[in-house]
Amino acid sequence: MQHYFMTDCEPGHRNLDLPTDISHHLLTVLRAKRGDQFELVLADHQTYLAELVSNGQARIIKRLARQSELPVHVVLACGVPKTKDKPELIVQKGTEMGASQIIFFDAQRSISYWKGNKRERKLQRLQKIAQGAAEQSHRNYVPTVAYAKNWQEAVALAQADECLVAWEESAKEGEEAKLAQNLKNLRPGQRLLAIFGPEGGLTSGEVDAMQKDGITAVGLGPRILRTETAPLYLMAAVSYQLELTK
C-alpha cells in the first residue's frame, strides 16, 4: 500500500486536503479512484489508514498500530565518496534499514569535495532519495541528510550516546566481538553514531584521534567491504541484534 508523509499536518482531523505532490502522485501516477486506500504519516509520526474521498481530499479511517522504527537512533557518518552513486546508495539503503540521520563528512582521503552550491544541490537530491526510500519502506520518520566538514563536526552534529568507527585493521587484529558488545549494551531511545571512511579508508591518524576522543574502533568481519557496503552491514547488524534477537 502507498505510504506518504504529511508531517506538517496534526492528527485529529477527519478530512484532509492533500498537498499537490501527493494528490498528483495518487491521481496521475497511480490513477487512484475514490475509495482507494493509502497510508499517511502525520505530525505525531504515527501511520494512519486513509482513503481518497474526492480529488485532492482524503478521509482518515484509523490509526495503524504498526511501528517500523528501530528501537535506537542510528546516525551514519560517511567520508564523502568519490562517485555520485555511492552516496545515493548509502542514503537509499540506509533509510530502508532504519537510519535516523546520514552525515557525509570530508575525510582526509575524500577526493570529491562537495563545495558551495554543488553541495546544497547534492544534499537536496539525497534528501529526496531519503524521502522516497522512507515511503517505500513504510518508515514513520524520514532521516535527515547533512554535511560536515570533518569527522569532529559530524560527531558534534550527531549528539550520540555511543560512537563507533568501522576500522578494518580491527578485524586484522582479531578483534571480533566489540561491535556485538556495543550493540547489546544499547538501551531503547539511545543514539548510536557509526563512522565510515571513504574509498581508500580513514587514515590511521584519523582513527587514532577518534579513539583518543572516546570513539570505539570495531571490525565488521574478515572481508574487506567497500565504502558503501560497510554502513549497510552495520544497519543490518543493529536491526538483527535489537529487533530479531531475543
Next chain:
Amino acid sequence: MQHYFMTDCEPGHRNLDLPTDISHHLLTVLRAKRGDQFELVLADHQTYLAELVSNGQARIIKRLARQSELPVHVVLACGVPKTKDKPELIVQKGTEMGASQIIFFDAQRSISYWKGNKRERKLQRLQKIAQGAAEQSHRNYVPTVAYAKNWQEAVALAQADECLVAWEESAKEGEEAKLAQNLKNLRPGQRLLAIFGPEGGLTSGEVDAMQKDGITAVGLGPRILRTETAPLYLMAAVSYQLELTK
C-alpha cells in the same frame, strides 16, 4: 594490496607464469614494477603473498594465514528482478559479504524473463562482477552465479542443509526470532539457502508451497526492504551472528 585468483594453479611452485589478464592488470593498469607485491589465491584456495620478478612472472613469498570465508556456505536464491542494476548489486554486495552461490530464478511475479542467449550473456556478466568483488573483498573463493527456472530448481541446485524464505508477512505476524534461531543452529561447513522474491514479492501460493516443502519463512525486521536489499540484510546477519557474536 591487489588480490587475484589463479585457482587453476596448484601450490608448491616458487615461480609462476601469470596469465595474460593478471599481468596486463598489474603492468598496464597498476604500472607495477619488479619487486611489487600482491596476493594470489591458488588451487588450494589459500592466499599467497607474491612479488613480480619480471614481466609476466611472479615469485611466491609465503602463504598468508588470513581466512576471509564465512564458516557456513550461504546460497542466495533471488527472484529475477525487473531491472538490470539490481542483479548486479546483489551479486557485487552478496560476494563482498561472503555468499557462496547466487541463483536467480523466475518467480511468479518476475517480469523480466531471462531467455536463451540473453540469459547466458547476463550470467557471464554477473560472474565477472562476482570475480571483481571477490578480488576487492579478498575472498578465498569466487561465488558461482546460476539461473534456475523456478524456486524448486533453485532448491535442487543449492543442496542446502537449511532453507529459509524471506517473507514480509512473517514480520507482520509478529514473528521476530526465527531467523536468529536458525542462524544460531548452523554448524560450520553447513549450507544455508535463503530465498527472496522479486519486486512485488513472492506470491502467498509460492510461500505456502515452500513451507510445505520444509522451508522456513522468516522476517527481516519491521521495515519493508527492496528486493535487492533483503539479501544484503541476510548476509550481514549471517556474518554478525557467526563471525562477530561470541
